[in-house]
Amino acid sequence: MHFYFNLKAGQPLYLQLSQQIRHAVETGALRPGDQLPGIRTLAEQLVVSAATVAKAYSLLESEGVLELRHGSGAFLAVGLKPLKHVENARARVRAVVARLREEGLEDDQIRRLFEAELLYQTEKAAGR
Amino acid sequence: MHFYFNLKAGQPLYLQLSQQIRHAVETGALRPGDQLPGIRTLAEQLVVSAATVAKAYSLLESEGVLELRHGSGAFLAVGLKPLKHVENARARVRAVVARLREEGLEDDQIRRLFEAELLYQTEKAAGR
DNA sequence: ACTGCTGTATTGTTACACCAATACAGTTCC
């Protein structure tokens, strides 16, 4: 597994990382019981500090996604299963993003489009 | 116009606001020459500090989206035009998001799905 | 001119993200 950062996002790096790991589990790219790279190793790969990776791991542990075994390493919690509906949705999302790009939309415009849609529908549900 | 914040996003409020204004321009919800609410007025509506709104406005001005007239107010730059291809893409995005929700996906899962897709394709283009 | 609106600027405070560096404490293996 390799991860990327969006440095212009304004979103904390440790959050971006934890979300990407979560996503890898949901799509089956990472499987329950798998061992993740060590704090320092991954930090070096991503060119961030070890504390940042530790924070991401620690967050995932508190969410039940990771099991941190002091002295041994970080392992994906057993009992997690890839979510088939997420896995299936990937093709659809990929197609839409490709299509939007063909139409000349910038990544940021695509992000705003989706974020607006998500916010809109949740706020509508909340009765605004 | 009314705006919302995603407090769990980890993204700065002033960025969220500026992006929503940008989006409103792109989709035609706000038009060139339109006057935006005053710093203090909008801050009260959104329950944030006036400095946060000022920061968002100031950012948009530096990007050429807003024209800040000291003493008069904030106006959308003339010479901006709604982007038809963004406007058209909205329906497609709305349909996909609705579909994903019907399939039982959480908002966060949808966000991860799209962010992963956007990151993946840009990094692929960069030759990783 | 005055009043009331605008954006602008400053100060000070709190909290957090991120970093580097270091030490500490479990685990595994030779």
Next chain:
DNA sequence: GGAACTGTATTGGTGTAACAATACAGCAGT
């Protein structure tokens, strides 16, 4: 036992986000 790996914890520093509170300065209407 000792070496080499793990995660954990602490310290100290930098930069930014966000707040409150205040003052300043431009513009418009009465």
